[in-house]
Every structure is written in C-alpha cells, then in structure tokens.
Amino acid sequence: MTVKQIVVLGGGVGGTLVANLLAGQLTRKQAQITLIDRTGKHVYQPGWLYVPFGGAPPERWERNERSLLRRSVDLLIGDAVKVDPHERFVEMADGTQLPFDYLIISTGARIDPDAVPGYREGAHHFYTAEAALRLHAALREFTGGKVVIGVADIPYKCPPAPLEFTFMLEDELRKRGLREKTEITYLSPIGRVFTIESVAEFVTPMLEERGINYELFFNTESIDPVERTVSSLEGTTLPYDLLVLVPPHRGAKLIIDSGLGDVQGWLPTDRETLQHKQFPYIYGLGDATDLPVSKSGAAAHFEAKVIAHRIAGEIKGKPSDERYHGQVMCFLETGRGQATQLVFDYTHPPQPPKPSAYYHYEKALLNRAYWHLVPTGIV
Amino acid sequence: MTTPNITIDKEIDARGSHCPGPMMELIRGIKSVPVGSVVAVLSSDPGSAKDIPIWVQKAGHEFIGAFPEQGYTRFIVRKTR
Known part of the structure; x- marks a missing residue:
C-alpha cells in the first residue's frame, strides 16, 4: 500500500483540527499529512472583539502552530500560491511542488x-x-x-x-x-x-x-x-x-488564481459532503467555502470532523458517508455582562435562551480553554 | 407553479440557512454577478416571502418571482444596477 499524501492548506481552527484528527486516525504508513501555513502562527480570532475595550492584548490570542499539531503532522511554513487540481499538486512561492492525493482547503477569509x-x-x-x-x-x-x-x-x-x-x-x-x-x-x-x-x-x-x-x-x-x-x-x-x-471579506487569492472558486474567491463546496463541486478529492473547510452557514470557527470545527472521517475511511478501505448537517454553535454578547447561545443546523433553527451571565461566562471560559480543547479534538 | 422559462446565471441553495440566512445569501449572490444576471435563491425560511421582495425593491433590482417547490421556495431576481 502506498502512503497517501494529504495536504491541508491553512492552519486555522479547521485546518489544525482536521490535520490532528487525520493523524489520530491514520498511521504514518497510511498517510503523510502536511499542513501548509503562511505564518506558522495560530490565531484565536474571537479574542479580537475584546481588544478595542482594553481586553487582553492580541498576543494573548496567538500560539505557535507547531505547538498545536500532533507530531506526525508535518508543518510547512510558507506561501502556497497555486493548486493544480488535475495534476494534483500545490505550488509554493519558491516553485516547490507538493503532490497530493487529498487536499483540504482551509485558507479562511481574507480582509x-x-x-x-x-x-x-x-x-x-x-x-x-x-x-x-x-x-x-x-x-x-x-x-x-x-x-x-x-x-x-x-x-x-x-x-x-x-x-x-x-x-x-x-x-x-x-x-x-x-x-x-x-x-x-x-x-x-x-x-x-x-x-x-x-x-x-x-x-x-x-x-x-x-x-x-x-x-x-x-x-x-x-x-x-x-x-x-x-x-x-x-x-x-x-x-x-x-x-x-x-x-x-474575500476568499484566498490562491483559490482565485487556481480557478477553483467563484468571483469573490469562495470555494464551491457540497453542503453535506464538503467536497469541492468539481474535484471530489479536494475538500472545502470553514470560512473558505461558499456554504450557507456562518463563517465561524464553530462551523469549521464541526466540518473538520466530517472531512477527517471521510478521508480516513477511504484510505483505510472502509468508506464513510459521514455528512455535515450545518451544525454551528456560538455565543452572542448582549452587554451588561450577559450573553446568549445559538445552536442550530440545517434542519433545526436556533432557540436562543434569554441572555444571562451564565452564557457570558461560558463564552469567557471557551475563550480560555480553546487551546486545550479544540485543536486537539477533545471537543 | 413552476419556474418560468428563464436562464438562471447563479443559483444559491440556502435551504436550512439560519445564519447568515437566505436574505444575506441573496445579497451576496447579487453582489458577485454582473448587471443583467439572474440569481435564484432557494429558501425554506417562511420569512423570505416578505423580506426578499422588499429588499429587491429597495435595492432597485427586478423581482422576477417566488416559485414554491416541495418544502422550499425558489426566489428569482434580476440584477439591474
């Protein structure tokens, strides 16, 4: 059996989690997993909401990407500039080409x-x-x-x-x-x-x-x-x-330059299988997609689990038809130390509870516990 | 009622979209196509029947119609400006 090449583009919430989940489900003999990230720095973006009000400085919401990845995931820090979806390789700014059997595009949204x-x-x-x-x-x-x-x-x-x-x-x-x-x-x-x-x-x-x-x-x-x-x-x-x-917001330039997205650079993604609508071995994850769900770490979190199952199943010869059903969970701060929580999917609209201090503290707790719980796949 | 014989340039499946929701998906779709294009949005949200025509009128586009299907409605809009 040849070692399958899995390339993940982007080390945000979705990319980091999917790489770690795949590394947990596949051996090194089954797959080599490479995550490419432009900066090598992982940012917990929800923390920025508090910065204008004198909350924790932005550095508090950053970690070294390497420290969040399982050891068997290779991290390549650099600029990926193009994807050839037919020949199946990713081209880096220095001309290096990385071949892939599966590609996960989790390049987020660009300001x-x-x-x-x-x-x-x-x-x-x-x-x-x-x-x-x-x-x-x-x-x-x-x-x-x-x-x-x-x-x-x-x-x-x-x-x-x-x-x-x-x-x-x-x-x-x-x-x-x-x-x-x-x-x-x-x-x-x-x-x-x-x-x-x-x-x-x-x-x-x-x-x-x-x-x-x-x-x-x-x-x-x-x-x-x-x-x-x-x-x-x-x-x-x-x-x-x-x-x-x-x-x-726009999608990554690489998506536009590779002809993989719509005019704004969003990746046409199947709303349940999360496969690219034209190339089934390319998956769209998180903010990079054109899915009708919130661009949020929470959506990426749920999607990463589906993608990892599908790819790992296929490599192990036990294909999985796990699907994404539009799950999102997030909080909404309403001021005065209160918040509410929104939980929904494609078939269940949210039924938000009355704002209370409880959800405000739960959000604050998640902001702190994120590093231990989310990239690792514990939750 | 069936969809009229019209070429749809972009169709957005926003069924089950609670956030950002079909209305926002339509606005996004309209922004991403050239003037003259026809955009359809599929919505299972009952509120769309009221919201979408109002916005289309305010934004100065052409509301071609709302066409009920099994469990959802297809709203068709032409971008005119």
Whole structure:
C-alpha cells in the first residue's frame, strides 16, 4: 500500500483540527499529512472583539502552530500560491511542488479593505490584531459624537460580531460618562436587526431600551472619509464621527488564481459532503467555502470532523458517508455582562435562551480553554 | 407553479440557512454577478416571502418571482444596477 499524501492548506481552527484528527486516525504508513501555513502562527480570532475595550492584548490570542499539531503532522511554513487540481499538486512561492492525493482547503477569509470605496481611509474595525489596537486607541480618544456600526460587505465572519460590539460599546461609553454625548446607530443589511428572527425579537427591544438607533436594509456602498458619511446601495447616507464597519471579506487569492472558486474567491463546496463541486478529492473547510452557514470557527470545527472521517475511511478501505448537517454553535454578547447561545443546523433553527451571565461566562471560559480543547479534538 | 422559462446565471441553495440566512445569501449572490444576471435563491425560511421582495425593491433590482417547490421556495431576481 502506498502512503497517501494529504495536504491541508491553512492552519486555522479547521485546518489544525482536521490535520490532528487525520493523524489520530491514520498511521504514518497510511498517510503523510502536511499542513501548509503562511505564518506558522495560530490565531484565536474571537479574542479580537475584546481588544478595542482594553481586553487582553492580541498576543494573548496567538500560539505557535507547531505547538498545536500532533507530531506526525508535518508543518510547512510558507506561501502556497497555486493548486493544480488535475495534476494534483500545490505550488509554493519558491516553485516547490507538493503532490497530493487529498487536499483540504482551509485558507479562511481574507480582509480586503479596498473592495469598498473609502473604507481604508474612513472606517475602523476589529478583524485584525492591528485594526483592533487602532480602534482601541480611537476609542480612548473619543469624547462623544455620532458612532455608526455595521458591515461593509457580505459575507463576513461571525455574523453576531457587529451587534456584540454595539452592546459592548454602549456599556463602555456609559461607564466612561460619554453615553449622553454619543449617538449610536447600528446598521443591519436586512429587514431586521439580526438574521435569526427569534434573536431579532429579543435584541430589538434591548437596542431600544438602551437608546441605540438602528437602520434596516443598509448595505454599504461607499464611504466619504472627507465628509464623514457612509452611504448604502439602498440610497441612505448617514454622517459619522466614528465609523466601525466589519471589513469586506474575500476568499484566498490562491483559490482565485487556481480557478477553483467563484468571483469573490469562495470555494464551491457540497453542503453535506464538503467536497469541492468539481474535484471530489479536494475538500472545502470553514470560512473558505461558499456554504450557507456562518463563517465561524464553530462551523469549521464541526466540518473538520466530517472531512477527517471521510478521508480516513477511504484510505483505510472502509468508506464513510459521514455528512455535515450545518451544525454551528456560538455565543452572542448582549452587554451588561450577559450573553446568549445559538445552536442550530440545517434542519433545526436556533432557540436562543434569554441572555444571562451564565452564557457570558461560558463564552469567557471557551475563550480560555480553546487551546486545550479544540485543536486537539477533545471537543 | 413552476419556474418560468428563464436562464438562471447563479443559483444559491440556502435551504436550512439560519445564519447568515437566505436574505444575506441573496445579497451576496447579487453582489458577485454582473448587471443583467439572474440569481435564484432557494429558501425554506417562511420569512423570505416578505423580506426578499422588499429588499429587491429597495435595492432597485427586478423581482422576477417566488416559485414554491416541495418544502422550499425558489426566489428569482434580476440584477439591474
């Protein structure tokens, strides 16, 4: 039996977990597993939400990728630039070619500030460590005015994040005595304040009670950083003093350059088998895919288990038809030290509990325990 | 009712999508195609029947129709701007 070559592109939540699960299910005689990562640094991105409010610094949410991988997984740090899906190899920036029998693309989402005119000059965000620190500095200098919060484009990672940020900012300004001097407006791209109707039903009165304005059907089209206005494709223009917009997201350049994705670089992925729609030996994992589920570590976590089972089963001659059923689990911070939890899949809509301190602490606990529980596959 | 005889340039299967949801999937789809293209979104969310036509009108696109299928609806929209 020849040793199968499995290549994993990207060492985020999904890539790290799938590599470790495969290493646990296959021997070195069955498969050689190589994970390629651009930086060799693993980042727990949910931690960035807290940085603008003076939470733990970004370094706290980073670990060396090698330290999270099982010993039998080879880590290659470098830039993968292209995939040849027919000849089955990955090409690195230095020209090296890595052949594969199975490829897992878990390259995540790329922040593309230039996709929306005026975004780079006009907006703040917390979707990179650097931007979260800049926003922290801007908030420290903020003395009141109009704050506008929303998203610059669709899709984006972690759909609840702008709403969480809004509630946390309201708390922060109240504590600093600036709430009366500040008008907060939350922008929603759709016809309610959050995509899940049951969540929108309890969140809308919370926004109203806290005096937070909201603007529905606001899909950002452009920002004028000189006039300090943000305009929607639906024709609304709003002034701002501080603009916090989730940045535009795109798929990895490698996906576009290899002709494997759609125009925005998202990988066409079967919603249950997670195979690339054209190449069944290529799997899409996590934020890199075009699946109709939240771009979130939680979705990647559930997907990684399915992919590992399918590939390991096939290599061992016991094919598995394990499927992904759209499972996601996440928390939504509602401010005042409270949160709720969203658990759902393709056939079960979420039934979020009333926000409470319990879920806030559970989220805080997961943020700390992540390193021990998730990449290892314990949960 | 059956789907009209129209060429669909992009079809998005958003059945069972609770988050981000069919509405957001449609907006994403519309943004990713050239003007003049026809996008279909499959939704099992009863709220889509109300939400989708309102957004399409606000955004200035053309709502071609909502076509019920077994357990879901196919919403068809033409991008006009």
